[in-house]
Structure formats: structure tokens, C-alpha cells
Amino acid sequence: MFVLTYSNIIQTNGWCPFCERVWLILRAKNIPYDEQLISLQNKPDWYKALVPTTLVPAVLFHEDEDEKNERRIVWESSDIIEALDEAFPERTMLRDTPEYNTAIQMNDDLTKVGFEFVYAGRNESLTDEDKLERKGKFILELDRLDAALVEQQEKADGGICFRLGEFTAVDAIMIPTLERWRYQLPLTADIDILQGREGLKQWFASMDSYEPYSGRVMGDEYSWVATNSMFLRYFGGGEDKPDVAAAIKRADDAAVRLSSSFIDQAKDKDDSKKHSMEAAAKLVANHDGIVKDCTRDDPQSQQHIERASSEDDADVMLRHVCKLLLSEKDTFKETNKSPLPEITTDGAAAARVVASRLCVPRDMSAPAASILRATLISVANRIEE
Numbered sequence: 248m249f250v251l252t253y254s255n256i257i258q259t260n261g262w263c264p265f266c267e268r269v270w271l272i273l274r275a276k277n278i279p280y281d282e283q284l285i286s287l288q289n290k291p292d293w294y295k296a297l298v299p300t301t302l303v304p305a306v307l308f309h310e311d312e313d314e315k316n317e318r319r320i321v322w323e324s325s326d327i328i329e330a331l332d333e334a335f336p337e338r339t340m341l342r343d344t345p346e347y348n349t350a351i352q353m354n355d356d357l358t359k360v361g362f363e364f365v366y367a368g369r370n371e372s373l374t375d376e377d378k379l380e381r382k383g384k385f386i387l388e389l390d391r392l393d394a395a396l397v398e399q400q401e402k403a404d405g406g407i408c409f410r411l412g413e414f415t416a417v418d419a420i421m422i423p424t425l426e427r428w429r430y431q432l433p434l435t436a437d438i439d440i441l442q443g444r445e446g447l448k449q450w451f452a453s454m455d456s457y458e459p460y461s462g463r464v465m466g467d468e469y470s471w472v473a474t475n476s477m478f479l480r481y482f483g484g485g486e487d488k489p490d491v492a493a494a495i496k497r498a499d500d501a502a503v504r505l506s507s508s509f510i511d512q513a514k515d516k517d518d519s520k521k522h523s524m525e526a527a528a529k530l531v532a533n534h535d536g537i538v539k540d541c542t543r544d545d546p547q548s549q550q551h552i553e554r555a556s557s558e559d560d561a562d563v564m565l566r567h568v569c570k571l572l573l574s575e576k577d578t579f580k581e582t583n584k585s586p587l588p589e590i591t592t593d594g595a596a597a598a599r600v601v602a603s604r605l606c607v608p609r610d611m612s613a614p615a616a617s618i619l620r621a622t623l624i625s626v627a628n629r630i631e632e
């Protein structure tokens with residue numbers, strides 16, 4: 248068992264950086280695992296009984312070979328990573344070297360000053376000068392990391408290069424927070440962490456091309472932008488403050504802008520059938536939940552997105568989209584050729600809602616979501632023709 252916080256129901260947007268580290272390492276080490284998703288707002292009793300801290304992630308190791316059937320539960324992401332290296336030593340993720348320890352320390356320093364800067368808005372006692380000072384410290388640490396990455400990349404002489412050359416636990420530990428900052432800070436703090444930082448840019452390019460990350464764990468720009476207003480409501484320091492309200496509006500507007508180009512965004516993405524199949528499988532497994540979600544009249548999140556009204560049309564639309572995704576042929580070409588089922592324009596509205604509600608990596612991988620969103624919008628456009 249491997250526990251992730253993502254809820255299968257489309258209502259919560261769980262990102263747990265600690266789960267993501269473990270998830271990525273499981274994939275990088277190619278360890279077979281089952282995942283169990285739990286709601287953090289309403290943790291199941293079995294989980295509370297099993298994990299003393301009740302925090303996620305936790306991993307249940309079980310060995311069925313030789314009928315030993317040993318079961319061992321490990322929690323705390325750092326202990327889990329260590330236990331995974333012990334149990335599966337073929338491709339270790341931890342390193343006992345000064346370079347590794349320095350990289351971990353540098354990341355600790357960066358996240359400390361980064362969160363002190365990001366959450367400064369919540370602290371009423373801070374002056375503008377204090378906030379500026381926090382920003383300065385953050386920028387300094389980002390530059391320090393960038394310089395270390397450039398140095399590493401120079402040794403590697405171009406091509407794929409992780410924090411210490413090859414992929415290690417330090418990359419898995421770094422990526423969840425850096426990914427969030429990459430997409431959210433341009434909106435919330437007017438900071439593009441990649442701007443002028445070639446080392447960081449190269450590192451992201453290496454991560455983006457690393458399948459254990461990009462094939463499932465990676466979040467995408469739209470999901471971070473679309474959930475930004477939720478983060479701001481929780482952690483921004485109060486919606487009543489004009490700058491927080493303005494940031495929420497900026498985030499929602501940016502999400503709407505991005506959603507208007509889902510088809511274009513999918514054009515240069517990996518559109519292999521594997522990803523269409525993944526999207527189709529998710530639509531089938533969660534069909535009833537998705538129909539309800541895109542037509543509900545009391546939405547709990549993304550309330551600015553107007554929901555569709557007919558469950559029947561949503562149902563017909565989703566079945567059609569699923570058929571397109573499952574077809575042997577190119578999904579987009581099929582979208583334009585295949586006859587549309589009998590459906591009203593409310594089916595188009597439902598398709599647009601589902602595309603805007605899809606959240607990565609909660610619901611599926613980034614490549615699968617990219618194909619699904621583009622297919623939904625193409626179908627919506629055809630219905631409205």
C-alpha cells in the first residue's frame with residue numbers, strides 16, 4: 248500500500264509535497280505499488296489505527312514470497328525513502344556524500360526563506376521593509392541554487408543533468424516546491440523563478456523529460472494556476488485584503504485565459520495512445536462522479552465556473568469523448584470526423600466544465616490531461632457549430 252492524499256472525488260485539490268517525493272522515488276526505482284487515496288479532511292479510521300502520526304504519506308511493505316507475509320508500516324517521508332533504499336538497493340536514491348548533504352542543506356535553506364517570503368502576507372506585524380528583506384533573502388537563495396546547478400551542468404557538458412548529475416532523492420525532495428513556485432509566483436508575487444536562471448531552467452528541462460516524474464507525478468501549469476485562488480484563500484491572509492482579493496482575481500483570470508488555448512497547448516505534447524487510454528480509463532472509473540461534478544448547483548470550489556445543468560447531456564458527451572479517446576486512430580482527427588451523438592449545447596457546457604476542473608496530477612498524468620482537455624474542447628466546439 249502506498250498512501251497519497253489525492254481524493255478521487257473531484258472536490259478537493261490535494262497536493263502533498265511529502266507524498267510526491269515518495270511517489271516519484273517509487274516510480275524512479277520502478278517498484279510495483281498500489282496506491283490508496285485518503286481524504287485529509289476526513290481520515291478513515293483504518294488509517295488512523297495504522298499510522299501513529301496519522302499524517303501522509305505512509306507505506307505498507309508486504310512480502311508474500313516464501314509465504315513470509317511480513318507486513319511493516321513506515322511513515323515520515325524521509326524514513327520511507329530510507330526504507331525503500333534498504334528494501335530495493337538496486338538503484339539507491341540517498342547518498343552518503345558531502346555533495347549530497349550540501350544539496351539537501353541548500354534546499355532546506357531555500358524552502359525556509361521561500362516560505363517565509365510567500366507567507367509574509369499573513370503576518371500582520373511585518374512592515375513593507377520586512378517583506379522586502381524576506382524577498383531579498385529568497386532571491387539570494389534562488390541564485391545560489393542556480394549557480395550550483397550551472398556548476399553541475401558544466402561538468403555534465405550539456406544534456407540531461409539533475410542536481411547531482413544523476414537523479415537522486417534530492418531532486419525528488421526539491422521538485423514539489425519548485426514546481427509550485429514556478430507556476431504560482433508569477434501570479435502571486437510577480438516573480439518568475441526561471442527568469443535569468445539558466446541552471447534552474449536546465450534542471451526543470453531535465454525533470455520534465457524524466458518519465459518517472461513527467462509521466463505521472465508532475466503537475467501542470469493550468470492546474471497550479473486554477474488552484475491558485477484556493478491556496479490564496481487558505482494561506483493568503485484574508486480575502487478582505489485588497490491585494491489578496493486582486494491576486495485571487497488575477498489567478499482566476501489567468502486560468503480562464505489558459506483554458507481558452509487547451510487545443511493549442513496539446514499540439515506539441517506527447518499524444519501517444521497510452522495517454523489517451525489513461526484519460527479514458529479515468530473517465531470510465533469516475534463517470535458518475537464527473538457527471539455530478541460538472542452539473543452540480545452548489546459547487547464547493549472554482550465557483551466562478553458556471554456548471555452545466557443536464558446530467559443526461561453530460562453523460563452522452565462523456566461517452567462520446569471516451570469513444571474518441573479509445574479509438575485506434577488519432578483522437579483529434581476522429582474528433583472532427585466521427586458523427587456527434589444527439590446532444591444539446593448543454594453537453595458542450597459540460598465538456599468545458601470538465602476540462603476546467605481536471606487537475607493534474609490529482610486526476611491523471613499531465614500528458615493524459617492535455618489530450619483529454621483538448622478533446623473535450625474540440626467536442627464542445629463541434630456541438631456548438
Ligand SMILES: N[C@@H](CCC(=O)N[C@@H](CS)C(=O)NCC(=O)O)C(=O)O
Pocket residue numbers: 252262263264265287301302303304322323324325
Ligand atoms: N514530516 C512528515 C510531514 C507529512 C505531512 O505534513 N503531511 C501532511 C500533508 S502535506 C498531512 O498529512 N496533513 C494532515 C494533517 O495534518 O492532519 C513527512 O515528511 O512525511
